[in-house]
Amino acid sequence: MIKKITLFLIGIMIVGCNSTKPIVRTTSKSKPKTTTTTTKKKPVAQNSTTKTNPENKTTTSSTNGKEVQLEATSNVRTYEEEIKLYVANFSEIAKNNMKTHGIPASIILAQGILESGAGKGKLAISANNHFGIKCHTGWTGDSVRHDDDAEQECFRKYNQAAESYKDHSLFLTSRSRYASLFNLDKGDYESWAKGLKAAGYATDVKYPDKLIGLIERFELYKYDNEVLNRNYIPVKKDPLVEISEGYYTIQQGDTLYSLSKKFSLSVDDLKKMNNLSDNAISIGQKIKIK
Numbered sequence: 001m002i003k004k005i006t007l008f009l010i011g012i013m014i015v016g017c018n019s020t021k022p023i024v025r026t027t028s029k030s031k032p033k034t035t036t037t038t039t040k041k042k043p044v045a046q047n048s049t050t051k052t053n054p055e056n057k058t059t060t061s062s063t064n065g066k067e068v069q070l071e072a073t074s075n076v077r078t079y080e081e082e083i084k085l086y087v088a089n090f091s092e093i094a095k096n097n098m099k100t101h102g103i104p105a106s107i108i109l110a111q112g113i114l115e116s117g118a119g120k121g122k123l124a125i126s127a128n129n130h131f132g133i134k135c136h137t138g139w140t141g142d143s144v145r146h147d148d149d150a151e152q153e154c155f156r157k158y159n160q161a162a163e164s165y166k167d168h169s170l171f172l173t174s175r176s177r178y179a180s181l182f183n184l185d186k187g188d189y190e191s192w193a194k195g196l197k198a199a200g201y202a203t204d205v206k207y208p209d210k211l212i213g214l215i216e217r218f219e220l221y222k223y224d225n226e227v228l229n230r231n232y233i234p235v236k237k238d239p240l241v242e243i244s245e246g247y248y249t250i251q252q253g254d255t256l257y258s259l260s261k262k263f264s265l266s267v268d269d270l271k272k273m274n275n276l277s278d279n280a281i282s283i284g285q286k287i288k289i290k
Contacts, residue, residue, distance in 0.1 A: 001049045011078065013032060023263075025103075032250065040237060053213075066079065066080045066252055067079055068080060068083060068283065076117035076118075076120045076121055078117060078118045078120055082118050082119075082120070083113055083118045083214075083218060084218065086112070086113060086118040086119050087109055087113070087218060087220065090109060090112060090161070090165065091105070091109065093162060093165045094108040094109045094112075094223060095105075095223055096226050097165060097166070097168075097169045098186065098223075098227050099227055100169070100222070101169040101170075101172070101173050102173075102182055102186055103169055103172060103181075103192075104186055104187065104188075104189050104192055104224050105184075105220070105222060105223035105224055105226075105227060106189045106215045106220035106223055106224050107189055107192045107196070107211065107215075108165070108169070108218055108219045109215075109220050109223065110189075110193075110211040110212075110214040110215050111131055111168070111196075111211065112130045112131060112165070112168075113214055113218075114210055114211065114214060115130060115131045115132040116129075116130040116131070116132075119161070122146065123144070123146055123155055123206070123246070124161070126144055126157075127142075127143075127144045127155060127156070127157035127158065127163045128157065128158040128159065128163065128164050129155055129156055129157060129158060129164050130146075130161055130162055130164045130165065130168070131164060131165075131167075131168040131171075132155070133155065133156050133164075133167065133168065133171055134153055134154060134155050134156070135154035135156055139154075139156060141156060141157065141158075142156075142157035142158075143155060143156060143157050144157050159187070164237065177199045177200060178195075178196075178199050178201075180195065181196070186224065186227075186228065187221075187224045187225075187228050187230065187232060189211075189212065189215050189220075190208075190212055190223065193207070193208040193209075193211040193212050193215075194208045196208070196211070205275060206282070208284050209282075209285045209286050210284065210285060212284060213249075213250075213282060213283055213284010213285060214284065216234055216284065217283060219286055221233075221234065233272050246288055246289060246290035247286045247287065247288060248286065248287055248289045249284065249285070249286050249287065250281050250282060250283050250284060250285045250286075250287065251275065251283065252283055254281065254283075255279070255281070256270050256271070256279045256281060257279075259287075259289070263289045265289065266280055267279070270287065270289070273287075273288045273289075274287045274288055
């Protein structure tokens with residue numbers, strides 16, 4: 001009996017010793033961690049304009065190119081690419097108007113660019129008026145008010161830009177003050193530019209120079225060539241010859257300040273000599289420097 005009790009106690013002691021071993025618990029495998037990587041958006045180039053289309057997709061259109069300031073009914077700043085696009089959009093209309101009405105396509109396009117700011121001016125946007133034509137007596141169509149030579153003057157309004165181009169040709173051909181223009185050579189854009197100013201189309205004394213500057217810079221005379229079946233290319237004038245005659249043709253990058261230094265004149269002197277009310281000058285414009 002004592003032996004059985006002794007064996008029982010020894011068994012308990014063995015079990016107790018085994019129970020001191022660490023207990024291992026098993027669990028289900030933990031889910032792997034998910035890492036999220038974020039990609040930084042590329043910065044938009046400084047010389048770009050961001051636009052959002054109807055589908056809310058963002059696109060960037062380059063505004064690189066030489067800036068051009070256009071003064072007339074619309075005093076706006078635009079770029080060479082925008083002017084070239086404007087010409088591409090309206091060159092066919094201008095050529096057709098030249099064939100029908102006898103007005104040089106180069107003059108039509110140059111006036112459209114200048115008066116409408118290459119389509120960016122207020123009148124062009126609000127009234128499809130690309131030539132700054134005022135209502136005048138007898139106009140029965142729609143109109144808008146716009147500050148020009150006087151406050152809130154009446155200007156013609158059109159449903160489409162093409163109507164403005166058509167009305168421009170009718171306007172010139174139907175008024176006696178412009179009759180002398182049609183005696184000029186259809187390819188002589190310089191005489192047409194000066195004739196428009198002399199007939200009173202614009203009050204700006206620099207108007208002919210601005211038109212001629214645009215025609216030669218953007219080679220608008222090529223559209224006259226297509227209609228007249230010729231290959232005329234204007235001879236570039238030597239700036240030094242013009243300087244010797246007391247005039248200088250404005251080039252890209254010129255300012256009144258830079259010209260004052262170039263010709264040893266003050267800015268005020270240049271403004272007085274050329275009847276300038278502000279510091280705005282245009283490429284192709286001729287100014288007195290003597």
